[in-house]
Amino acid sequence: xxxxxxxxxxxxxxxGAYGVLDGxxxxxxxxxxxxxxxxxxxxxxxxxxxxxxDQGKTxxxxxxxxxxxxxxxxxxxxxxxxxxxxxxxxRSLNPNFDYPFTLETTLxxxxxxxxxxxxxxxxxxxxxxxxxxxxxxxxGFKGSGYDIACATAEGPIRFQRIDKEVKVTxxxxxxxxxxxxxxxxxxxxxxxxxxxxxYREAQSSDHFLNELSRLSTAISEETSDINRFExxxxxxxxxxxxxxxxxxxxxxLFNDRPxxxxxxxxxxxxxxxxxxxxxxxxxxxxxxxxxxxKLDELCIF
Numbered sequence: 227x228x229x230x231x232x233x234x235x236x237x238x239x240x241x242g243a244y245g246v247l248d249g250x251x252x253x254x255x256x257x258x259x260x261x262x263x264x265x266x267x268x269x270x271x272x273x274x275x276x277x278x279x280d281q282g283k284t285x286x287x288x289x290x291x292x293x294x295x296x297x298x299x300x301x302x303x304x305x306x307x308x309x310x311x312x313x314x315x316x317r318s319l320n321p322n323f324d325y326p327f328t329l330e331t332t333l334x335x336x337x338x339x340x341x342x343x344x345x346x347x348x349x350x351x352x353x354x355x356x357x358x359x360x361x362x363x364x365x366g367f368k369g370s371g372y373d374i375a376c377a378t379a380e381g382p383i384r385f386q387r388i389d390k391e392v393k394v395t396x397x398x399x400x401x402x403x404x405x406x407x408x409x410x411x412x413x414x415x416x417x418x419x420x421x422x423x424x425y426r427e428a429q430s431s432d433h434f435l436n437e438l439s440r441l442s443t444a445i446s447e448e449t450s451d452i453n454r455f456e457x458x459x460x461x462x463x464x465x466x467x468x469x470x471x472x473x474x475x476x477x478x479l480f481n482d483r484p485x486x487x488x489x490x491x492x493x494x495x496x497x498x499x500x501x502x503x504x505x506x507x508x509x510x511x512x513x514x515x516x517x518x519x520k521l522d523e524l525c526i527f
Contacts, residue, residue, distance in 0.1 A: 228267055232350040235260040236341030237376035238409075238525055239492050240500065241445045241462055242385075244425045244470070245438040246370040249388040253397070253446040255525035256376040256383075259334040261346040265354045267327045272298065274328045275309060280336055292326040308344075308366075312351060315365035319357040327354075339411065340497035342373050349377035360392055382527045384446055386439075403452035404522050406486075409498045410510055411517035412479075425470060434469055438462070456502055459489045466494070475499050484509055 235256040242252025259280075273295070277286040288300035288309065295313045300306035317323050335341045344367060352359035359374045372385040375394045382397040401407070441462045448455045467474045476488040486503030500521065501510075507518055521527075 230265045230354055232263045232265075232353050233260055234263070234346040234349040234377035235379065235526075236335055236339075236346060237373045238341070238498065239372060241442040241459070242372075242438055243466060243490070243492060243494070245430060245435050246372055246385065246387070247425070248430045248435055249386065250435040251439040251442040252370070252372045252385045253399075253442045254372050254376050254379075254383055254385055255521075255527055256379040256381070257335065257341055257525050259341065259524070260377070261334065261343065261350070262332040263347075263350040263354075264330045265327050266329075267325055270326045270328075273313070273326055275331075276329070277331045277333070279333050285337065292324070309347075312348065312362065312366045315362055316351060316355040316357050318365065319361055320355055323355040323357070340492060342377065345373035346377050349374050360387075360390075380526065382446065384442065397446045399446055399449060399527050401449045401452075401455065401527075403450075403455065403502075404527075405520070406452055406502050406504055407521040408501055408504060408507065409491075409519045409521055409524060410488075410501060410515050411498055412475075413515070413517075414497075430469070434465070437465055441465070452502060456487045459500075459502075460487055463487075463489050466490075470494060480506075 236259055237257060238255045239246070240253045240255060242250050246252035271292055273290040273292050275286070275288045276284060279285045286302055286305050288306040289298045290296065290310060290313065291298055295310050295317065297306035297310055331347070333343060337343055348363055348366065349359050352362045360371045363369055363371055363374055370387050371392060375383055375385050382399040384395040384397055386393045441458055445455065445458045448458060463474045472494055475490045475494065476483070480488045484505055486501055486506055488499050488501045491498050491500055510518055
């Protein structure tokens with residue numbers, strides 16, 4: 227018996243969206259907010275889980291059979307089945323992970339923000355079960371794994387995964403124009419699985435992936451000139467818009483902006499958008515957007 231505690235961070239993918247799934251380089255920032263996990267092993271016959279949100283409210287509870295790992299009772303069948311799948315995957319990777327425990331989690335960010343309530347769980351569970359987090363991801367959710375890398379990162383990273391080979395490169399990115407970089411929550415949750423399915427409808431070309439990698443690298447190295455930074459982000463936005471056959475968020479929602487650029491982060495059409503120039507803040511408030519954050523308020527860099 228004993229208690230093991232872990233803390234894992236959320237994530238924002240600044241560049242490399244979608245293509246990071248196919249081996250393109252992504253540039254990502256870990257968030258200052260994350261999720262806390264407390265695993266306590268015991269002698270019961272069940273695995274118990276309780277999850278608390280950023281407002282201190284319990285949003286999920288469940289009990290699982292320690293042998294079959296099937297849910298016995300739960301407040302959400304969908305979440306319980308997902309967690310059961312992760313437990314089964316963890317045990318397949320480590321057959322010695324066969325003991326009962328009680329898990330309590332505390333989330334520091336709004337669940338609707340899309341910062342990684344699942345990836346933080348996978349990263350923590352992998353540590354507790356003594357398994358490889360990327361292998362656990364592959365068996366449980368799929369995905370590139372950049373969010374898994376961010377969960378334990380202490381600063382900006384470039385991430386690339388080709389098949390099973392993962393390359394995580396810490397980046398010294400401290401832009402002089404940080405005061406001009408902000409995030410706006412778009413008030414709509416994007417289903418990343420549906421977004422990825424749309425992306426998969428057309429095969430990625432080597433040219434697309436190489437261009438995305440080039441832009442991610444250049445964006446992660448630009449720290450002095452905001453005009454150059456904006457030009458690179460806009461080039462990436464146009465590249466992705468052509469590949470996804472989707473109108474960029476700036477043209478959809480912010481075509482009357484006073485200045486600067488807006489660019490989608492992660493799955494296009496939901497969660498956060500990154501924008502430059504703080505003069506856009508009054509404009510956004512007038513349009514009814516209430517969640518506006520400085521990038522360095524939320525992320526580590």
